[in-house]
Amino acid sequence: MVAxxxxxxxxxxxxxxxxxxxxxxxxxGVATVTATGTQDGAxxxxxxxxxxxxxxxxxxxxxxxxxGGASATLARVSERGxxxxxxxxxxxxxxxxxPVNPDGLFRIGSVTKTFVSTVVLQLVAEGRLRLDDPVEKLxxxxxxxxxxxxxxxxxxxxxGLFNYTEDDLFGYEEDPVRLQEWLETGRxxxxxxxxxxxxxxAHPPYFEPGxxxxxxxxNYLVVGQIVERVTGHSWQQEVDRRIVRRLGLTRTFMPxxxxxxxxxxxxxxxxxxxxxxxxxxxxxxxxxxxxxxISTTADLTTFVTALIGGRLLPRPLLAEMMAVTPQSGEDAYxxxxxxxxxxxGPVWGHAGGIPGYNxxxxxxxxxRRQFAASVNAFDMSNLPATNAAxxxxxxxxxxxxxxxxxxxxxxxxxPAPAG
Numbered sequence: 181m182v183a184x185x186x187x188x189x190x191x192x193x194x195x196x197x198x199x200x201x202x203x204x205x206x207x208x209g210v211a212t213v214t215a216t217g218t219q220d221g222a223x224x225x226x227x228x229x230x231x232x233x234x235x236x237x238x239x240x241x242x243x244x245x246x247x248g249g250a251s252a253t254l255a256r257v258s259e260r261g262x263x264x265x266x267x268x269x270x271x272x273x274x275x276x277x278x279p280v281n282p283d284g285l286f287r288i289g290s291v292t293k294t295f296v297s298t299v300v301l302q303l304v305a306e307g308r309l310r311l312d313d314p315v316e317k318l319x320x321x322x323x324x325x326x327x328x329x330x331x332x333x334x335x336x337x338x339x340g341l342f343n344y345t346e347d348d349l350f351g352y353e354e355d356p357v358r359l360q361e362w363l364e365t366g367r368x369x370x371x372x373x374x375x376x377x378x379x380x381x382a383h384p385p386y387f388e389p390g391x392x393x394x395x396x397x398x399n400y401l402v403v404g405q406i407v408e409r410v411t412g413h414s415w416q417q418e419v420d421r422r423i424v425r426r427l428g429l430t431r432t433f434m435p436x437x438x439x440x441x442x443x444x445x446x447x448x449x450x451x452x453x454x455x456x457x458x459x460x461x462x463x464x465x466x467x468x469x470x471x472x473x474i475s476t477t478a479d480l481t482t483f484v485t486a487l488i489g490g491r492l493l494p495r496p497l498l499a500e501m502m503a504v505t506p507q508s509g510e511d512a513y514x515x516x517x518x519x520x521x522x523x524x525g526p527v528w529g530h531a532g533g534i535p536g537y538n539x540x541x542x543x544x545x546x547x548r549r550q551f552a553a554s555v556n557a558f559d560m561s562n563l564p565a566t567n568a569a570x571x572x573x574x575x576x577x578x579x580x581x582x583x584x585x586x587x588x589x590x591x592x593x594x595p596a597p598a599g
Contacts, residue, residue: 231549232257232265233581240569240576241553245270248569249560251456252280252446255553255573256477257580261485263478264580270556272446274456285431285445285476286554287464288539289532292434292473293400297335297516298487299407299418301497308410311335311500311515318406323398324381329389331406334399335515336505342383343396344376350466363450363457367535370437371465373401393507397470400516404469415469427486429479434472435464441474448536451558459536471534477552480541484529489547502528502545523575523583527551542578551577 237257244253252270256263268282303309309318309331316326323329323341333339344350352358352366380398387394404415411418416434424432433442439461450457464472475483486492493501501515512519518530520542529542541552553573560566575583 231259231580234265236576236581237265238267240573241267242269243569244555244573247562247565248573249558249562249566250555250569251449251558252556253553253573254280254282254284254286254446254477255551255577256282256481257577258481258485258550259580260547261482261489261550263481266477270446272444274447274449275458280446281444283444283476283478284554285441285443285474286539286556287441287448287534287537288473288475288480288554289467289471289534289537290397291475291480291530291532291539291541292467292469292471293516293532294487294530295419295423295434295473295483296400296403296407296415296469297501298492299415299422300331300335300403301493301501301515302422303407303410305494305497309406315339315402315406319402319409322377322402322405325385325389331403332515333389334403336393336508336513337395337399338390338393338505338507339396339399340385340387340389340392340394341396341398341402342380342385343394344380344398344401347379347383349379359450363459367459367462367466368439369466370463371468373405373468376466376468377401377405390507393505393509393511393513395511395513397467400470401468407469416472423483423492426492427479427482429475429482432473432475432479432483435474436472437463437465439463446554446556448556449558450535451560456558462535464534467534471532477541477554480539480552481543481550484541484543484552485547485550488528488543488545520574522578524579527578540574544578549578549580553577 237255241253241255244250250270251274252268252272254268256266258264266282268280270280272278272280272284300309304311311332312330314327315323315329315331315334318331319326329339352362377398386392407415407418416436419434423429431443441460447458447460450459490498501517504512504514504519516530517528519526519528525544527542527544529540531540536556538555538557539553541550543550
């Protein structure tokens, strides 16, 4: 799972455990969805005039838990940055049966990349970096062939650098003994970016720079180090100063080694034959600038609205960010930004996964509607039901209600195959 978890793609591609990890039953019962208003009479009419169907959104969130197999799901729809609906279903803590808080925090995985790439483009706007600068100039000796890899190629995954999460170091889920060891101690391992980049450097590249596309978390570890070298501050400090504090994102954090989630949250689990294994606490240095962030649906919709609305970047650089590289094909990847097709048209944002958590946040290009969700995948024994529930959640959220047409298959970007 971890080899794909940081890829930030469709739910099953991110979270599906191996067959040996399946078998335990999911949480019993589904908590009532909490929405912004009632769903009867005049209130329902007001929801409709605002362009959202609360009943359909409630059902999509419930469907992600039963039959979708998640232990918890929470989501939010905003219109031009103002919340018009929020909801949650499932159980936040299987040990206590606590209900899910729709305003809770969660790990955002690869959505972190969009924050980091925004900082890089701000530095470009300030003349401190250029997108076509070679990595060897920006971070000498960091990666092989750095003279021929550009900053742009790191951001859009066309560098060819090996994805460190595809190394056997992160392949413990294939071995029950290694998985148990990881659950007991391995998830608290403190990594440096240099250690993880060295893991990637031990493998040959996928292709020559610019000659293909392969989603690689290594790219963003290198980018994080470039930010530090150029600014004299960690990438976390620059994200906090330039984005988090500027937008008032009071519940967004970019931790270094802190293993906890600092506030109310739904727990993340592995579904194992012996019972649920709580994986909420991990050392986020395993993901670093590629996926260490923590946030809420409210903060994420505020962020994506500001970004695509032009508040964080000059328009020419926002256009660069949204220019998807031809090599990415159906993945439709720009500079730390994904374009995803929905029945209501294309949306922009990013998806992410890290053990126990799956996240996505998207907005349409005119920032009329935003949708963010966190899914704690659990029982993946019925993958068709999980896939269908996830597609319904994405399409219903993006459209603010039932899609106008039947959802097209495979609209979420998929990661490159592991191995």
